[in-house]
Amino acid sequence: MNNLTHVLEAISHPSRRAILDRLSKGPARVTEIAEPFDMSLNAVSKHLKVLEGAGLIHREKIGREHFIEFTGEPLRLVSGWVHHYEQFWNKKLDRLEAHFKEKGRKKP
Amino acid sequence: MNNLTHVLEAISHPSRRAILDRLSKGPARVTEIAEPFDMSLNAVSKHLKVLEGAGLIHREKIGREHFIEFTGEPLRLVSGWVHHYEQFWNKKLDRLEAHFKEKGRKKP
DNA sequence: ATTTTATTCAACCGCCTGGTTGAATATACG
């Protein structure tokens, strides 16, 4: 499974997006991250593992505490993928026009 | 479940992204879409239903044939979501700087 | 009218996911 798939699967879960949102405001320990959620610490720990697997967070262990830091770079993949389709909603282009624009041809 | 979640789940599967890629080049019937894939027609039909549920395709039934057309607009949601995080990989900003930029404060 | 074609529906299956609880591990604190 490629990296884009990993990243998309990771961010497709609302709780994981919420975790990323939290982390985008600064690093935090696992317990801190889990605190506002209505689920067990273990569940959050699992979500963090998924995010880590997608490269969206980085973990620094200091003593018994794990400091989790957001790593936005993999989202570049998502941005790149979706960018290909921007022509389909920008400028009210219809599908066919977008197609020809894509191919670099003149409009029919 | 909100719409962004629907869209992200839909595009997180490689086969569905491949289907979207195909459809971005022009509409097609279900059988045509399924042809290049190494899976049953039924499986493709299910994938199309997921994409339809996310609003990423539109279906026009003409006789017994279903013409499937790509609808890029829901990808706007993805673009918008990921846009929030662009600062984390653009301009080599580190996390903290990005944080302060986000808040509109001066750098420390 | 019969047959072929396009598509979905329904049931089934194996596997993964997202959650739980309880134990294990490792570090910090008294």
Added chain:
DNA sequence: CGTATATTCAACCAGGCGGTTGAATAAAAT
């Protein structure tokens, strides 16, 4: 030392996902 804290590991479970096959439906073709 013994105990409390931070985190993960392991086992379990319900439910959904992605796939299959076979039947149903509807339209076209002969």
